[in-house]
Amino acid sequence: MEDVLIRTVQLTKRFGQATVVDHLDLQIKGGEIFGFLGPNGSGKTTTIRMLTGLLDPTQGEAYICGYDINKQPAQAKALMAYVPDQPKLYGKLTAREFLLLMADLYRIPRAVSRQSAERLLAMFGLAERADELLEGYSHGMRQKVVLASALIHQPRVILLDEPTVGLDPASARLLKDVLQEMAKMGAAVFISTHILEIAERMCHRVGILKEGRLIAQGSPEELRRAVGHGGESLEDTFLELTGGHESAELIRGLEEGE
Amino acid sequence: MKIALPPPLTHAPEARSAWQDFKLLLGSQVHVSWQKIRHWPIGAWIGMVVAGAGLLAVLVYLGFAAYGALQAMPPQNARGFLSLLLMMGLAGQVFFGITAAFAALYMSEDLELLFVAPVSVRAVFAVKSLVVAGSNFLTVVLFALLPGIFYGLLFQAGALFYVLVILVSLGLWIIGTALSQLLNMLVMRVVPPHRSREAIGVVGALGGIVIAVVFQLPGLLMHNKSLNMGAWLAGQQQMLKIMDYFPWGWGSRALAGGVSGSLPAGLGWSLLLLAVGAALYCLSFLLVQRGFRRGWISLSQGGGGRRKKGSPHAKPARSLPQESVPVLTAGRVVAGKASPWLGMWAVAKKDLLYVRRDTREWFGYMMPLIIMVFFVGQTLLLPSEATRGSAIMVLVIYSMMFSGNMALQSFGREGEADWVINSVPLAGWPVVWGKLVAAALPTLLLMEALLVGTMAALGSSVALTVSLAVGAVLLTLGASAIGLYYSVNNSRYNPDSPQMRVSPVASILMYLVNLLFMLFLALGLLYILPPAELTAVLPQMPAVSFSWGFPETILYGLYALSRPLLWAPPWRILLGVAVAGGLWALVFYSFMAATVRQSRKGLRVQSITGAKKKTGRRKLFK
Numbered sequence: 001m002e003d004v005l006i007r008t009v010q011l012t013k014r015f016g017q018a019t020v021v022d023h024l025d026l027q028i029k030g031g032e033i034f035g036f037l038g039p040n041g042s043g044k045t046t047t048i049r050m051l052t053g054l055l056d057p058t059q060g061e062a063y064i065c066g067y068d069i070n071k072q073p074a075q076a077k078a079l080m081a082y083v084p085d086q087p088k089l090y091g092k093l094t095a096r097e098f099l100l101l102m103a104d105l106y107r108i109p110r111a112v113s114r115q116s117a118e119r120l121l122a123m124f125g126l127a128e129r130a131d132e133l134l135e136g137y138s139h140g141m142r143q144k145v146v147l148a149s150a151l152i153h154q155p156r157v158i159l160l161d162e163p164t165v166g167l168d169p170a171s172a173r174l175l176k177d178v179l180q181e182m183a184k185m186g187a188a189v190f191i192s193t194h195i196l197e198i199a200e201r202m203c204h205r206v207g208i209l210k211e212g213r214l215i216a217q218g219s220p221e222e223l224r225r226a227v228g229h230g231g232e233s234l235e236d237t238f239l240e241l242t243g244g245h246e247s248a249e250l251i252r253g254l255e256e257g258e
Numbered sequence: 259m260k261i262a263l264p265p266p267l268t269h270a271p272e273a274r275s276a277w278q279d280f281k282l283l284l285g286s287q288v289h290v291s292w293q294k295i296r297h298w299p300i301g302a303w304i305g306m307v308v309a310g311a312g313l314l315a316v317l318v319y320l321g322f323a324a325y326g327a328l329q330a331m332p333p334q335n336a337r338g339f340l341s342l343l344l345m346m347g348l349a350g351q352v353f354f355g356i357t358a359a360f361a362a363l364y365m366s367e368d369l370e371l372l373f374v375a376p377v378s379v380r381a382v383f384a385v386k387s388l389v390v391a392g393s394n395f396l397t398v399v400l401f402a403l404l405p406g407i408f409y410g411l412l413f414q415a416g417a418l419f420y421v422l423v424i425l426v427s428l429g430l431w432i433i434g435t436a437l438s439q440l441l442n443m444l445v446m447r448v449v450p451p452h453r454s455r456e457a458i459g460v461v462g463a464l465g466g467i468v469i470a471v472v473f474q475l476p477g478l479l480m481h482n483k484s485l486n487m488g489a490w491l492a493g494q495q496q497m498l499k500i501m502d503y504f505p506w507g508w509g510s511r512a513l514a515g516g517v518s519g520s521l522p523a524g525l526g527w528s529l530l531l532l533a534v535g536a537a538l539y540c541l542s543f544l545l546v547q548r549g550f551r552r553g554w555i556s557l558s559q560g561g562g563g564r565r566k567k568g569s570p571h572a573k574p575a576r577s578l579p580q581e582s583v584p585v586l587t588a589g590r591v592v593a594g595k596a597s598p599w600l601g602m603w604a605v606a607k608k609d610l611l612y613v614r615r616d617t618r619e620w621f622g623y624m625m626p627l628i629i630m631v632f633f634v635g636q637t638l639l640l641p642s643e644a645t646r647g648s649a650i651m652v653l654v655i656y657s658m659m660f661s662g663n664m665a666l667q668s669f670g671r672e673g674e675a676d677w678v679i680n681s682v683p684l685a686g687w688p689v690v691w692g693k694l695v696a697a698a699l700p701t702l703l704l705m706e707a708l709l710v711g712t713m714a715a716l717g718s719s720v721a722l723t724v725s726l727a728v729g730a731v732l733l734t735l736g737a738s739a740i741g742l743y744y745s746v747n748n749s750r751y752n753p754d755s756p757q758m759r760v761s762p763v764a765s766i767l768m769y770l771v772n773l774l775f776m777l778f779l780a781l782g783l784l785y786i787l788p789p790a791e792l793t794a795v796l797p798q799m800p801a802v803s804f805s806w807g808f809p810e811t812i813l814y815g816l817y818a819l820s821r822p823l824l825w826a827p828p829w830r831i832l833l834g835v836a837v838a839g840g841l842w843a844l845v846f847y848s849f850m851a852a853t854v855r856q857s858r859k860g861l862r863v864q865s866i867t868g869a870k871k872k873t874g875r876r877k878l879f880k
Contacts (some may be wrong), residue, residue, distance in 0.1 A: 015553065049553075052374050056551045067270070077376035078270040088367040092293035101286055105375035107271045116264075123261065133297070156266040177261055187266040 003030045003065075005157050005188035006051065010060035013046050013212075020046045022212035023060065028188045028205075030156070033179060035199035036192040038209035039242050044192045045085075047209070048161050051190070052082045064157050078106060081150035085162040087142035091135030095126050095145050098134060099152055106153035113152065120148040124174070139166040147175060151182075158182060159190045164198060176202055200234040210242050270376070279381035283372070287385050290368075317400060324405070328412055337514040338498035340409060344426075344506035347401020348434050351394040353468065355438020356445070357461050358393035362386045363439075363546065364446050364457075373550075383547050387539075391435040398434070402427040406513055419516035422524045426509040429531030433505050436538035443546050460621045467628055505531055601684040605692025606699075612671060613664075613700055618757055623664070623700060626656045630708055634715045646716065653712050658773045661705055661733045665697035665741025666768055670759020673751020673863040686858045690742060690850065698738045705730040722789035729783045732842050736779065737772050739849035744768040746856045752866040761864075775845050781819060782838025785830050788823050796823055 006028040013021040021043040028034045038044050049055040051062050053069045053076065062069045067076035089098060096117060103113030121127045124144040134142060143166050150158060158179070164172045179189045179202065193199055199206050200220050207217035216223055220234045223241075274282075324343070328336050363369070363386055372382045406423035409415075449457045501507040508527045515524030613619045633649040672679050679689060709726040718726075748764030784792065802817040804810070822833050 013553070046553075054370060054373050055553045065270075074273050074376045074378070075270040077374060079267055080374075082374045084370060088370065090290050090293075090368065092297055093290065097289075097293075101289075102371075102375070104282060104286070105372070105377055107274060107376070119262070151263065154264050154267045156268070174261075178263065181261045181263055182266065185263065185265050 004028065004063075005030050005065050006034075006190055007063040008047075008051070008060065009063075011047070011050060011057050011062055012059040013043070013050060013055065014058045020212050021050070021057075024209075024212075024214055026207065026214070026217075028190060030186040030188050031183050032205060033183050033189040033191065033203045035203035035206035036190060036209065037194075037196065037199055037206055037238060042209045042242075043212040044209055045161060048082070048159055048190075048192055051159055052080070053077060078153070079155060080157040080159065081153065081155035083146055083150050083158070083160040083163050085165060087139065087146040087166075089134045089137075089142055089145060092133055094131045094133055095121060095137070095148075096130040098145060099149055102149040103152050108153055116152050117148075120151055123178075124148050124171075140168055140171060143167055144171060147178070151178070155187065157188045157190070159192075161192045162194065163191065164193070164195060196233070196235045196238055206234070208238060208241050216241050274377075276378040276381050279377040280384055283377060283381050283385045284388070287389065321404070321408075325408055325412070328409065336409070336412075337510045338501070340405060340513060341498060341501045341506050341510040343401055343405045344430060344509045345501065345504070347397055347405075348430055348437075348506055350397040350401060351431070351434025352437050352441060353461075353464075354397055355390050355394050355434055356442050358390045359438050359442035360445075360457070360461065362389040363442065363550075369550070379547060379551070383543060387435065387439065387543065390438055391431065394431060394434050394438070398427050398431045402430050402509070409513055410517065413517040415517045418521055419513075419524075422512050422516040422521075422528050425525075425528035426512050426531060429528060429535045430505065430509055432532070432535030432539050436535065436542040439542040439546055440538070443542070443549055447549070457617065460617050467625065467632075505534060598684065598688040601682065602688040602692040602695070605679075605684065605689055606695040609668065609671060609693065609696030610699065613696075622757065623704065626660050627704065627707055630656065630712055634712055637716060649712065649716065653708065654776075656708060657705065657733065658769055658776055660708070661701060661776070662737035662741030662768055662772050664701045664704075665693070665738040666745050666765060667757075667759045668693045668697050668742055669745040669749035669861060670751055670863060672861060673749065673759065673865065676751070676861055676863045679861050685860070686854050690746075690854045690857050693742055693745075694735075694738055694850070697741065698734050701738060702731065702734045705734050719790040721787045722791065725783045725787035725789065728787075729779060732779055732783075732838065733776060736775055736842050736845045736849075739846045739853070740768055740771050740775065742853045743849040743856075746853050746861065748864075749861070750864040750866050758866075775841070778841050779838055782834050782836075782841060785822055785834025785837060787834075788830070793823065796820060 004027045006026065008024050008026045011021060011024040011026075012019065024043075024047060026034075036044055036047070046055065050057050051064070051069065053073050056070060064076040065079045067079070069076045090101075093101065099117040099120065100110075100113055103110075103117065108116070118127070121130045124147065126141065126144060126148065129137070129141070134145065137145065143163070147163070160179075163175055167175060176198070179191070183189050183204075191198070191203065203220070205217060205219055206223065208215050208223070216226065218226065220237075223234070223237045226237075324339070328339060331339060366386070369382070369386075373379065403423060406426060407420065410419045410423060445457060502511065508531050512524045512527035512531065515521065515527060613623065630649075630652065633645075633652050637645040637649045679685075684692075706727065709730050710723055713723055713726055744764045744767065745760055748761045749759060750761055752758055799817070799820070802814050804814045822830050825833070
């Protein structure tokens with residue numbers, strides 16, 4: 001359980017003159033749910049793209065289950081799942097066909113993948129429409145298909161980019177339960193989100209990114225203590241750390257009636 | 259609900275070779291493509307068959323013409339002709355290949371998914387390259403393989419010659435695919451990710467122009483009996499020599515070598531072609547792969563890429579004077595009573611900005627001008643009654659279509675955010691006038707350029723040119739009013755095809771109404787400013803008496819309408835003003851009033867989505 005499953009060492013990404021991620025050091029252990037927070041444009045998605053091997057870092061390394069994502073991508077990716085913020089799928093495949101395709105890509109034997117696909121379709125409430133083309137699915141249903149496909153190969157690390165967008169309350173709850181169950185079984189869960197309530201309720205630890213730099217990390221309670229707002233919410237702590245408190249105070253002042 | 263998940267993997271499954279990954283990905287690509295084809299609606303199939311038959315007819319005609327031309331040429335000129343054909347083929351490959359590369363790489367929805375899966379990135383790009391190559395296959399067959407085969411048949415070449423034909427075709431195919439990928443990469447580097455759909459729209463429109471021009475070639479060849487390809491090539495020796503330095507020149511040298519019996523030379527040129535193709539392909543493969551990995555080509559039109567410039571530390575925002583920040587202080591600041599003209603101008607400005615900023619919009623706007631330039635050029639280069647007639651015919655069709663087209667698109671443009679227009683207090687005249695201004699201003703420029711520019715270039719009389727300049731103003735305003743009416747009642751929005759903003763039936767109806775409006779407006783203007791071309795012919799026309807029958811009635815009607823042209827000028831002009839002014843006022847104000855009335859009821863943009871299309875159309879395959 002104490003294994004470090006996600007590790008970045010001085011991970012940096014520059015686009016021309018702009019440094020989007022700046023010497024990022026992260027360690028996320030098995031059994032841990034890590035919330036990755038930051039204002040818009042702080043570099044969260046770029047970090048996830050580097051962790052998933054979608055983008056080469058300019059400098060530094062990223063390891064998934066001990067495999068360097070750039071040097072041993074096949075091994076690292078086989079143990080990892082990624083849930084993007086936009087559920088892009090093959091519109092002309094059915095949900096069942098899509099899950100089986102993903103299982104093939106992740107080298108799951110057909111007999112196993114069929115069983116897993118049926119189980120996941122039932123779990124996410126997709127079984128009845130499993131043979132309909134994905135182009136007819138709503139955003140929330142597509143998101144469920146992506147989640148199901150992310151679980152089909154039993155990943156040890158799962159990275160999620162704004163996973164609850166478009167999900168109804170029941171599905172969002174199901175997602176939280178699934179992620180907590182995965183963490184209990186020793187997987188590392190990495191969630192990038194703007195919804196601080198999710199981070200506060202679900203995450204064992206959170207990291208706050210600002211202008212590409214990790215400015216704080218720890219449990220929500222530790223962060224609250226660190227900024228001297230023991231009794232307040234993670235939202236206040238986040239605004240304090242990211243500089244958003246100035247706007248928050250301005251708005252509050254204006255609302256209180258000048 | 260109990261969540262029963264199997265435990266996470268502890269070790270990665272056994273690795274697969276890149277070849278196994280390639281086979282797997284190719285299989286899934288074929289499956290996805292087949293699924294797409296299976297779900298094409300019948301209409302798409304019929305369209306494909308009709309377009310295919312038309313294209314085939316043109317190509318067969320051109321093929322016969324080319325074969326006939328080859329027969330009459332000495333071998334040296336025949337080689338030059340072959341160079342030209344191979345060059346055209348390579349250009350065609352690059353064009354179709356860029357479009358395919360756009361779809362397979364830049365617009366691809368699955369690259370992200372495949373990159374995250376534990377498959378070799380090389381295998382992913384190899385499959386995508388195959389898609390690009392596949393799209394070029396037909397072009398290679400038509401412009402390299404078949405010309406090569408017919409060249410061999412014509413000069414009775416031996417069996418080994420056909421090996422050279424295959425090698426040359428293969429070499430050109432690889433070069434075409436590699437160049438397409440490289441050029442696509444260049445476009446991807448330049449075009450920001452969020453404008454990729456615009457870029458593909460422009461490429462498609464360019465394709466449309468090229469196809470329209472290709473369809474004109476048989477006509478050009480038929481109209482100009484004196485066009486002698488052999489003689490023309492004989493006069494282009496300099497150009498043919500320069501062509502020898504390019505791959506299509508090498509291809510023609512290889513084939514000419516094969517025909518003339520010097521097979522080693524032919525083989526040498528073919529292998530050079532293949533080697534250059536392989537080198538270019540490796541370069542394109544490497545650069546595209548590297549581009550995606552390093553983030554300067556963005557995946558899935560998402561963020562990233564070189565478009566991020568400068569320091570991440572944003573410039574401090576310009577501070578606003580206190581009185582201009584009434585946020586959250588409701589009750590203290592009372593909204594001023596703004597003039598509805600401001601709202602009208604806001605609507606117009608928004609639409610005009612769209613036209614300027616969306617590449618598809620302004621390219622669509624420029625398209626009739628580009629095609630008209632081709633027809634004017636054709637008439638000036640090959641002057642004949644036929645070319646002049648086709649230029650005038652196209653001018654009339656374009657005037658009918660494009661004088662109201664901008665207005666026809668107007669309300670559909672709101673589909674992206676229809677709540678805005680519906681929620682602001684501007685319904686009625688302000689919105690409709692705003693839309694009219696936005697549609698009429700660019701249309702006026704277009705119509706003046708089309709009508710006056712074309713007729714001036716074709717050498718029409720001053721009276722006709724002036725009357726067209728005045729007519730363009732009246733036509734623009736009238737046609738825009740008609741277009742707005744059909745737009746407000748039939749607007750639709752499809753996020754997948756944002757340029758389709760009105761139902762096809764409404765478009766056709768609008769064009770028909772506009773044609774009638776145009777004809778009567780033209781009649782009124784003819785009475786006011788009769789062109790010399792017409793007044794010279796009219797007195798010589800024999801008298802027509804009325805008799806029953808459809809053609810006879812039409813003929814008599816035209817005859818009767820032409821009589822006022824022979825009246826004394828004051829009466830003729832008075833009638834002209836009455837016809838043109840009266841008709842224009844009737845059409846303009848009645849359509850505008852009807853549009854305003856509809857706009858007050860609320861704007862409804864019919865949303866067309868893939869899912870709706872699916873339920874509404876029959877498929878060929880179940």
